[in-house]
Amino acid sequence: MIRLGRLSAWSPVRLGLPQLTALGVFALLVIVPIVTQEPYHARVVSNIILTAIMGMAAVLLFGYAGQFSLAYGVLCGIGGYASTYLILNAHAPHFLALLAGAAAAGVVGVIVALPAIRLRGLELALITFAAALAGTAVFAKISGYDGIGGLPKPRIGNVLFASPLEQMGFAAIALILVYVLLKPIVAGRPGRRFLLMKADEATAASVGVRLTYDKLLAFGISSLVLGFVGGIYPLNINYLGPSLFSFDLVILLFFIVFLGGVNRLEGSVIGATVVGLIPVILSGQANLSGIFYGISMLAALVLFRGGGLLALLEWRPRSATSAANPRHPVDRPNLLNEIHVPASVLSGSVRPNAPSAETDTDLLLEARGISKRFGGLRAVEDASFTVHRGEIVGLVGANGAGKSTLLGLLSGYLVPDSGQVLYGGRDLRGLSPAKRAFLGMVRTFQFPVFSNEMTVRENLLVAGESLGKHRTRHENVDDILGLLALQTMGNLRVNQVAFGVQKLLDLGRALCAVPDLLLLDEPAAGLGPAELPFVAATIASLRSDGKAVLLVDHNMAFVMQLADRIVVLDLGRVIAVGSPEAVAKDPRVITAYLSPDDLN
Amino acid sequence: MTITDQWQQLLATGLVVGSFYGLVAIAMQIVHGSTRILNFAQGDFVTAGALVMVTLVSIPWLNVWTALPILVIIAFVFGVVFDTCVIRPTRSQPPIISSLATVAGGAILRGLLLLVYGRSTYSVKPFLGEYRVNIGSAFITSQDLLMLVGAAAILLSLVVFFQFTWLGKGMRATAQNPEGALVVGVNPQVVRMIAFGASASVSAVAGALIAPIIGARFDLGFGLVLPAFTAAVLGGLGSAAGAVAGGLSLGVVGAYLDGILGSEVRAIWLLGALLVLLYLRPYGLLGKRSSE
Numbered sequence: 001m002i003r004l005g006r007l008s009a010w011s012p013v014r015l016g017l018p019q020l021t022a023l024g025v026f027a028l029l030v031i032v033p034i035v036t037q038e039p040y041h042a043r044v045v046s047n048i049i050l051t052a053i054m055g056m057a058a059v060l061l062f063g064y065a066g067q068f069s070l071a072y073g074v075l076c077g078i079g080g081y082a083s084t085y086l087i088l089n090a091h092a093p094h095f096l097a098l099l100a101g102a103a104a105a106g107v108v109g110v111i112v113a114l115p116a117i118r119l120r121g122l123e124l125a126l127i128t129f130a131a132a133l134a135g136t137a138v139f140a141k142i143s144g145y146d147g148i149g150g151l152p153k154p155r156i157g158n159v160l161f162a163s164p165l166e167q168m169g170f171a172a173i174a175l176i177l178v179y180v181l182l183k184p185i186v187a188g189r190p191g192r193r194f195l196l197m198k199a200d201e202a203t204a205a206s207v208g209v210r211l212t213y214d215k216l217l218a219f220g221i222s223s224l225v226l227g228f229v230g231g232i233y234p235l236n237i238n239y240l241g242p243s244l245f246s247f248d249l250v251i252l253l254f255f256i257v258f259l260g261g262v263n264r265l266e267g268s269v270i271g272a273t274v275v276g277l278i279p280v281i282l283s284g285q286a287n288l289s290g291i292f293y294g295i296s297m298l299a300a301l302v303l304f305r306g307g308g309l310l311a312l313l314e315w316r317p318r319s320a321t322s323a324a325n326p327r328h329p330v331d332r333p334n335l336l337n338e339i340h341v342p343a344s345v346l347s348g349s350v351r352p353n354a355p356s357a358e359t360d361t362d363l364l365l366e367a368r369g370i371s372k373r374f375g376g377l378r379a380v381e382d383a384s385f386t387v388h389r390g391e392i393v394g395l396v397g398a399n400g401a402g403k404s405t406l407l408g409l410l411s412g413y414l415v416p417d418s419g420q421v422l423y424g425g426r427d428l429r430g431l432s433p434a435k436r437a438f439l440g441m442v443r444t445f446q447f448p449v450f451s452n453e454m455t456v457r458e459n460l461l462v463a464g465e466s467l468g469k470h471r472t473r474h475e476n477v478d479d480i481l482g483l484l485a486l487q488t489m490g491n492l493r494v495n496q497v498a499f500g501v502q503k504l505l506d507l508g509r510a511l512c513a514v515p516d517l518l519l520l521d522e523p524a525a526g527l528g529p530a531e532l533p534f535v536a537a538t539i540a541s542l543r544s545d546g547k548a549v550l551l552v553d554h555n556m557a558f559v560m561q562l563a564d565r566i567v568v569l570d571l572g573r574v575i576a577v578g579s580p581e582a583v584a585k586d587p588r589v590i591t592a593y594l595s596p597d598d599l600n
Numbered sequence: 601m602t603i604t605d606q607w608q609q610l611l612a613t614g615l616v617v618g619s620f621y622g623l624v625a626i627a628m629q630i631v632h633g634s635t636r637i638l639n640f641a642q643g644d645f646v647t648a649g650a651l652v653m654v655t656l657v658s659i660p661w662l663n664v665w666t667a668l669p670i671l672v673i674i675a676f677v678f679g680v681v682f683d684t685c686v687i688r689p690t691r692s693q694p695p696i697i698s699s700l701a702t703v704a705g706g707a708i709l710r711g712l713l714l715l716v717y718g719r720s721t722y723s724v725k726p727f728l729g730e731y732r733v734n735i736g737s738a739f740i741t742s743q744d745l746l747m748l749v750g751a752a753a754i755l756l757s758l759v760v761f762f763q764f765t766w767l768g769k770g771m772r773a774t775a776q777n778p779e780g781a782l783v784v785g786v787n788p789q790v791v792r793m794i795a796f797g798a799s800a801s802v803s804a805v806a807g808a809l810i811a812p813i814i815g816a817r818f819d820l821g822f823g824l825v826l827p828a829f830t831a832a833v834l835g836g837l838g839s840a841a842g843a844v845a846g847g848l849s850l851g852v853v854g855a856y857l858d859g860i861l862g863s864e865v866r867a868i869w870l871l872g873a874l875l876v877l878l879y880l881r882p883y884g885l886l887g888k889r890s891s892e
Contacts, residue, residue, distance in 0.1 A: 068696050115875065123878055125638060125699065126829055130874045133826050133867035140864060251703055258700075290711030297704035301697060302689040 018310035022266035025273055030172050033165055042164035046236055048276035049171040053178050053229045054249075055256035055268025057222040062254075063262035064186050065218035066198025071112050071128040072226060072253050074135025077245030079105040079227025081142060084151060084240045094235065095156050101231035102224045109223020110216055117212050132247050139242035147241020154235040167236045174232055178225055179265065185221065186265055192454060192462045194218060195263070200449035202413065207463035207513045208437035255293060258300035261308025263453050270309050362388040363425075364517055364548045365441070370409055370419030371572075372402075379405040381572040382419070387517065392539065392549040394563030394580070396556065398592075402572040403552045404446075407519050410550070411443040412436045423517070440516035446525055448506035450494035456505060457481070457490035463512040480508045484538065500531045507538060517548045524555045536562055560584070568592070608738035610855045616744040616813070618851020619751035622844035623806035624828035625835065626758060629843050630799040632832070634771045635792050636695040637687065641706030642803060642828060643821025644713070649675060649804025650816035651713055654722045664727045671808055672801045679800030682709075683793045691789070713818040724811040743812045750809050751844060754802060758840045771795060827854070830870050833877055 029049070033042035054076060061067050083101030086092040092100070115127050154161045154170050161170040185191060193214050197204040201211055234240035256275050260267025274296070282288055304311060365387040372380045380402040387393045397403050408414035410421055412433040421428045423441055431439075442463075450459045460477045481487045484504050494502060503526060510518055523535055532555075539562055542549055553559050559566070559580075566583040568576040570592040576583050583589055624646055631639045639645075652674060656667035686705035690698045728742040762768035770786035771794070778788050807821070814820070831850045835842025850873075857869055 115878065118879070125696070126833065127871070127874055127878065129640075129829070130826055130867065130871035134871040137865050137867045251707060254700060254703065287714050288711065290707045290714065292711075294704040294706070294708030294711065297707070298686060298689070298701055301693075301701050301704065305693065 017313045018261075018264065019266050021310065021313055022269045026172075026175075026269050029269075029273060030168070033168055037165070039164040042168040043237070044276060044280055046164065046168040046171045048272045049168070049175050050229050050233050050236070051252065051256060051276060052269045052272035053171075053175050054226060054253055055260065055272050056178055056182055056265050057225040057229075058253045058257045059260070059262065059265055059268055060182060060186055060194075060225075061218050061222040062257060063264070064191055064194035064198065065215065066194070067113075067215060067218060068125050069112070069128040069219070070125055070247070070250050071109075071131045071135070073245040073247060073249040074132050075105045075109050075112075075223045075226040076230030076233070076249065077135055077139050077242070078108050079230030080234050080240060080245065081139060082227070083231030084234050085142075087152060087235075094152075094154055098228055098231040102228035105227020105230065106220050106224040109219045109226070112223075113216050113219030117215060129247075132250060136242045136246055139245060143241055145242060147239055147243065149239050151235055151238050151240065153238075154232065171232060171236060174229065175269075178228070182221070182225070182265055186263075189465050190214070190217060192458055192465065195451040195453050196459070196462045199451035199453075202433075203445065203449045204462075205413075205433040206411070206437060206443050206445070207509060208434050208442075209462070210432070210434045251293065251297070255297040255300065257308075258297060258304060259309055261304070261310050264308055264310055267308045267310045274309075362390065364389050364423065365410070365550070366420075366422040367406075367410065368420040368422065370406075370416040370421060372405055372409055372414060372416050378572050380409060380416075380569075383569070383572070383574050384419075385567045385574055385577055387548045387550055389516070389548050390543050390546050391564045392543055392551060392562050394559035394566045395550055395552045395569065396559055396566060397569035400571075401569040403569055404521065405572075406569065407443060407521055407550075407552060411441065411519055437513055437515075440514070441519065442510045442513045442515035442517070443519035444506050444510050444521055444523065446522040448502050448509075450502065450505070450509075452493050452495045454493075455491050456486070456494055456497070459494060460505070460509050460512045463509045464514055477512055480511050483511075484508050485534075500527050503527055504531060504535065507535065515547065517550065518542065519550045519552075521552050522554065523551070524553050524558045532558065606859065607856075608736050610859055611852060612735065612738045612740045612744070614852030614855030615848060616740065616747050616851070617855060618831075618848035619748050619844070620806055620810050620847070621824075621827050621831045621851050622847025623751050623754060623802060623809075624824055625831035625843035625847050626755065626840050627799045627802040627806065628828050629832050629840065630758075630802065631795050634775045634795045635687075635698070635788075636775075637702065638695075638699045638829070639796075639799065640699065640703045640825060641682070641686075641709055642799070643823070643825040644706045644709040645675070645679075645800050645803035645821065646807040646810075646824055647713060647816070647818060647821035648678070648709060649800075649807030650724075650811040650820055651717050651722070651807075651818070652804065653808035653811055654717075654724055654816050657724065668805070668808065671804050675800040675804035676797040678804075679797035680793050682800065683796035687792065687796065688789075691792075710818060710822070717816075717818055719818060721815040721817045722811075723815050724808075726812045727809075741813075743809070747809045747813070750805065751847075754805065755840055755844050758802075762840065767794065826867060826870055830874055830877075833874060 029045050033045050054072060058072055061069060079098075079101035081101075082104040083092075083094075083097040086097040086100055087094060112128060112131055115124065154167060156170075161167045186194070193204065193209045196207075197209055197211060197214055205211055230245065233244060252275055256268050256271030258271070259274055260269070260271030275293075278292055278296075279289055282292060300308070363386055367383055367385050369382045369384050370380060371378070371382055383402075383406060385393070395403050395406065405414060409416050412428065412431055412435070423436070423439060426439075428436060428439075433443075437443075450456075454462075457477055460480065464476075478487065478490065481490055484507070486501065486504060486508065489497060489501070489505075494505065497505070503523065507520070507523060510520075518539075520539070523539065524532055527535060536558060539549055539551065543564075551559055551563060563580055565578060566576070566580050567574055568583055568586075568589050570588075575592055576586045576589045578586070624642060627645065628639055628642045631637055631642075649671065653667060653671055656662055656671060657664060659667075662670070682705060686701050687698050690701045726741060726743040727746055731742040732739045733742070733745060762772055770781060771791050773784070774781040774786055774788050774791045781791075782788060807816070810820075827850060828847075831846035832843050834846030834850055835844070836846075854866065858866060861869070
């Protein structure tokens with residue numbers, strides 16, 4: 001890995017072995033036809049480059065955003081048909097026609113994506129599969145099944161790409177253009193948001209990732225790219241027909257993506273090279289190509305599991321990672337004495353909607369009579385309570401008391417049947433979890449989910465990064481990692497660390513989102529005796545920064561020790577609110593669920 | 601003749617085609633119901649059934665009625681092999697990856713069929729001979745009738761299997777809660793294997809029944825995947841009776857729409873139908889809103 005000081009770790013372009021390999025393959029591809037001067041070679045390479053660009057669009061949508069679409073071919077086709085007919089009928093300049101084709105595909109791509117907001121996984125696959133076949137039918141209506149030839153040679157301004165070699169150059173320029181456009185996106189903020197969204201949508205929303213926006217963004221960008229390449233393709237081969245954009249192309253693209261690595265833009269060059277050379281090697285045996293593609297794709301799915309050929313180059317000797325000793329977190333001597341959250345770490349920019357101290361003294365969250373039923377089950381009924389700034393409120397109750405449901409209702413994952421959630425005096429009705437996170441209300445989950453395709457630091461960076469421009473910086477992430485004594489883990493993958501450390505990282509991620517109110521779901525669950533007091537101290541320190549915490553946990557001693565006030569739920573109803581001491585003596589609470597032993 | 605004159609014939613044709621869609625939809629659902637995998641190779645399973653039937657009936661000492669059980673057994677074994685070679689290696693990955701693997705598996709199967717049978721269309725004699733039944737101004741052939749009866753019989757046997765046998769109940773349980781099923785002793789690996797076997801068997805019978813009507817060709821099945829998926833969605837993913845009802849209604853509506861619009865644009869209105877369906881009734885025409 002070539003590193004240019006500390007900054008390079010954050011710069012979008014990292015030149016590692018995989019990147020250099022892809023660059024080498026790309027250079028080799030372009031040089032061979034130049035040396036041989038063989039038009040056939042130039043055509044083969046030209047097709048490889050164009051499918052590599054399509055592969056990049058698929059990497060963005062499938063590999064990063066995790067959206068399973070089968071409509072790649074039809075979107076290429078929309079670009080191809082729109083731009084070709086603009087050129088043939090309206091004599092549009094080629095570059096404008098290509099852009100128009102890209103725009104047309106972008107618009108259709110976003111329309112195709114609209115169901116993706118409501119549907120997921122297999123249903124989306126179904127819709128896009130239907131769109132793929134419908135597209136072929138529409139294209140056949142427009143140009144006939146046999147397609148049309150006699151297209152002009154591509155021309156940008158005064159430059160005419162007349163020979164196959166020049167057209168290959170045209171394709172290569174397009175690839176570089178698309179790569180330069182896409183790389184900062186996937187290596188930057190949108191890419192990190194996409195990866196977290198792919199790992200878990202609920203988690204992504206909890207730290208402010210707007211799922212609808214980001215899905216549409218991913219579909220939009222990938223469709224633009226597909227439409228653009230779809231326009232170049234017919235010009236380069238002097239033919240436009242439905243067979244260019246059939247379902248076979250979709251299968252090829254998945255093959256390219258899995259061979260190159262699902263989240264590697266550069267990988268698609270490798271994948272496309274392999275895919276493009278198969279028919280050349282099997283020339284004359286066209287019937288075999290289906291079998292060959294199928295077996296290779298299966299092998300890529302099973303062997304690389306999304307990592308792709310380039311992942312083989314990233315193998316590092318064991319000692320390189322064991323230096324960080326991921327399974328045995330660093331010693332944390334006397335942490336309890338040292339713990340203090342620096343105000344600078346946690347203070348974000350002033351929120352426009354944040355309640356000011358003058359209007360309402362300290363009230364931050366107010367639940368007013370919220371109820372939720374699941375069928376006949378009353379999960380939460382008429383629950384009312386408040387949380388103030390600088391206060392830690394414990395929410396306790398037996399299993400099934402409605403604690404998790406209540407957290408879901410407060411944080412926007414569930415919609416109450418009746419009642420209001422007021423945050424800083426503002427009614428949160430209709431606001432998504434991401435929007436609530438933006439207002440400063442951040443929740444965690446009992447089982448934290450991270451993206452294993454990013455480092456620990458990148459995972460933390462997503463939180464808050466998606467909330468606003470200056471809320472979280474890389475230094476802040478490092479500060480928070482330091483606060484949790486996890487600074488050595490920044491460059492590890494989350495699946496390399498123990499569950500207890502993941503719980504700490506989850507707390508750290510929530511802090512990165514610069515919350516005013518933290519809703520913590522079982523922060524102590526699964527923690528060992530070493531981590532428990534540490535988490536307790538961290539949570540306690542939030543109080544002095546004026547943050548508010550709503551704490552749900554099964555560990556009664558933990559909650560009783562931390563909380564200023566306790567809200568007791570029983571069968572969905574709030575049966576007691578008060579100081580830990582008062583609640584512990586409340587006869588209703590004792591009969592409902594507490595045993596005196598729990599309080600010691 | 602106009603559409604209005606032909607309505608009886610279109611209805612009859614639609615019902616026959618629809619029962620075929622229904623069968624393929626059932627086959628798709630056997631797998632999806634217990635594994636959440638969408639089998640994109642389903643159409644190729646049907647093709648394989650039709651083409652293997654061509655081979656079987658060409659063997660002198662076999663007739664149609666001895667060939668069918670053999671076909672069912674071969675198909676079941678094939679389904680198990682498909683599961684072992686294509687699905688099993690991806691079992692630790694999400695269903696979407698296994699679904700992608702079926703795309704690859706389908707390409708391999710199509711390629712193999714192409715190698716063995718080439719690109720020619722094989723005609724198959726109707727199982728009951730060349731009889732026609734006249735109903736009003738419409739007629740249906742003996743093979744059409746057999747398709748309707750066959751679909752009904754397979755549906756009935758599957759309903760019995762899933763409602764009343766231990767294995768069938770286990771498969772439904774696995775669909776709802778794989779871990780829970782595992783705890784009570786249902787092995788999801790075995791369930792998946794049987795699901796693919798049974799699905800391949802149903803597909804093969806569907807292919808064998810349709811072969812005399814439209815002829816058998818290596819790419820017969822690919823165009824079926826979309827109507828079958830749509831029929832399954834129409835019936836609410838998860839109910840065999842729904843799949844047949846979805847298939848029948850799609851067949852009849854499709855016959856009329858093909859008559860008006862031509863069959864080339866079928867994919868376009870199927871897309872529209874799917875969009876509307878998944879938005880308005882994601883649990884199908886007959887299905888109930890699931891508790892998920």
